[in-house]
Amino acid sequence: MSTPIDFEILDKEYKKNAQSNDMSSLYYDGIFYDLFESNAVGSIKHSDDMQFWLNIAREYGNSILELGSGTGRIAGFLAEAGFDITGLEISESMLSIAKTKYSKIRWIHADACDFDLNQKFPLIIFPYNGMLHIHSDKLKYCFSSVKNHIESDGKFVIDIANPSLSLLLKISQSQGERLAAIFEDPKGTGIVVVSQEVDYDAANQILTNKRIYRFVGSGREVCDIFKRRIYFPQEIETLLRWSGFEIEKKYGDYDLSLFTSDAPQQLIVCKLSL
Numbered sequence: 001m002s003t004p005i006d007f008e009i010l011d012k013e014y015k016k017n018a019q020s021n022d023m024s025s026l027y028y029d030g031i032f033y034d035l036f037e038s039n040a041v042g043s044i045k046h047s048d049d050m051q052f053w054l055n056i057a058r059e060y061g062n063s064i065l066e067l068g069s070g071t072g073r074i075a076g077f078l079a080e081a082g083f084d085i086t087g088l089e090i091s092e093s094m095l096s097i098a099k100t101k102y103s104k105i106r107w108i109h110a111d112a113c114d115f116d117l118n119q120k121f122p123l124i125i126f127p128y129n130g131m132l133h134i135h136s137d138k139l140k141y142c143f144s145s146v147k148n149h150i151e152s153d154g155k156f157v158i159d160i161a162n163p164s165l166s167l168l169l170k171i172s173q174s175q176g177e178r179l180a181a182i183f184e185d186p187k188g189t190g191i192v193v194v195s196q197e198v199d200y201d202a203a204n205q206i207l208t209n210k211r212i213y214r215f216v217g218s219g220r221e222v223c224d225i226f227k228r229r230i231y232f233p234q235e236i237e238t239l240l241r242w243s244g245f246e247i248e249k250k251y252g253d254y255d256l257s258l259f260t261s262d263a264p265q266q267l268i269v270c271k272l273s274l
C-alpha cells in the first residue's frame, strides 16, 4: 500500500507563495505537459482552437506576441502558416521543448506580468486559459505590460474559460479522484497513470487541480497542485476596461458563436481605449 498523500501539506506550501504557482510542479514541465495534454482522458482536443487563432492572425496582424506560449503548439502552427510570431513563456522547461520543436521562432523567457521587449505588436494573444494562471493582484501588471507592447490600433485577444453555472455544477459534483491521463514514462519505466481531483474555492474564485502521477513500473508517486483564478464575465470585462482596454467583440466558442451564459469559453477581442 502506498502512503496517502497529504494535500493539506502541499496546500500550505502553495500558500507560502500564494500569488504564483510552484514552477517545480510537473504541470510546468514541458515533457509532461505535452504527454498529459495529448493523452488526457475526456477533455477537448488541442486542435479545436487552431482555426480560431489562424482567423484572428489573418484579420489582425502578421507580427504577433503570444503570452504563455507553452511548448509552442499555437506559435508553431501560426509560424508555419507564415506569421511572424514571438512566444513568451515563464517556464524554462516549456520553452526548451518549444525551442526544440520550432528553432526558428523567437522565444522569450519572461513573466507575462513583467516584460520589456522594446517593441510594439499589432496583435498580442493569450490563448488556452493561460491568463487563469495569473491571479488577480498580478493581472494589472500583465495588462500594463500588454499596453506597453501593443500598437495604437492593435488588438489584445484572450481565451479563458467561462465559469458558467453548468461548469461550476459539474466541478462541484465531480468529487474525488478521477482518471485524467495515461501515457508512457519518457524515462522508459512503463506507464504513468495520472489521476486528478478538482476543487473550487468560490470565495476566492480559485480552481485547484490536485494531480497524482503514478509511475506504475517503479511504484513512484508524484503529487502536484496547481491553481488557477476563475474570472467571471462581467469581472474580466470590467478589469479590462479599468485597465484602459475597450472590448470590441466577445465570442463564446472557437466557431465564432457569440458569447452566451452557457458558452464554454470567453474569447475577448479588445483594443486600447482612446
Ligand SMILES: C[S@@+](CC[C@H](N)C(=O)[O-])C[C@H]1O[C@@H](n2cnc3c(N)ncnc32)[C@H](O)[C@@H]1O
Binding pocket: 028, 067, 068, 069, 070, 071, 072, 073, 074, 088, 089, 090, 091, 094, 110, 111, 112, 113, 127, 128, 129, 130, 133, 134
Ligand atoms: C494552458 S498553457 C497554454 C500553452 C499554449 N499557449 C497552448 O495553447 O498550447 C498556459 C501556459 O502559460 C504559461 N504561464 C503561466 N503563467 C505565466 C506567466 N505569468 N507568464 C508567462 N507564461 C505563463 C504556463 O507556463 C503555460 O505554458
